[in-house]
Amino acid sequence: MKGKPRFLLCVCRGDCPGFAQLDIWKFMNYVRNELEVEYAITHPQMCVDDGDRFWKDYAKKDVVYIVAGCDPKMQRKMYKDALAEVGVDFDKQVFPIDLRNTPTEQAMQKIKDFVEKVNQQVAGI
Numbered sequence: 001m002k003g004k005p006r007f008l009l010c011v012c013r014g015d016c017p018g019f020a021q022l023d024i025w026k027f028m029n030y031v032r033n034e035l036e037v038e039y040a041i042t043h044p045q046m047c048v049d050d051g052d053r054f055w056k057d058y059a060k061k062d063v064v065y066i067v068a069g070c071d072p073k074m075q076r077k078m079y080k081d082a083l084a085e086v087g088v089d090f091d092k093q094v095f096p097i098d099l100r101n102t103p104t105e106q107a108m109q110k111i112k113d114f115v116e117k118v119n120q121q122v123a124g125i
């Protein structure tokens with residue numbers, strides 16, 4: 001795989017109660033500055049048509065993605081077909097994590113642990 005994981009945060013348009021406790025920009029600046037990721041970006045709603053177009057335009061075969069958002073099973077259901085169209089295997093290249101109903105400090109600790117775990121797994125440790 002090429003480089004460190006790319007980090008994406010999906011936030012249900014930004015007005016969903018599930019993300020009301022998350023200070024999105026504090027969280028994103030923490031991820032991009034403090035954690036072992038290539039970079040971090042936010043998308044408002046990756047499970048609708050423009051999310052599919054985004055994945056098809058953006059995803060690469062030799063890259064790993066960490067996606068924070070809703071339930072991992074929901075993410076799989078909603079992203080896997082668009083990714084498969086461009087040769088990206090959700091089960092091998094996407095590491096989803098649920099951050100709904102998580103206050104900012106707790107989300108920062110949770111994502112720190114998760115990014116470390118993903119980097120170890122990708123490196124085969």
Ligand code: SF4
Nearest residue numbers: 010012045047069070
């Ligand atoms: S993919 Fe999940 S987190 Fe993102 S908008 Fe859809 S339901 Fe919300």
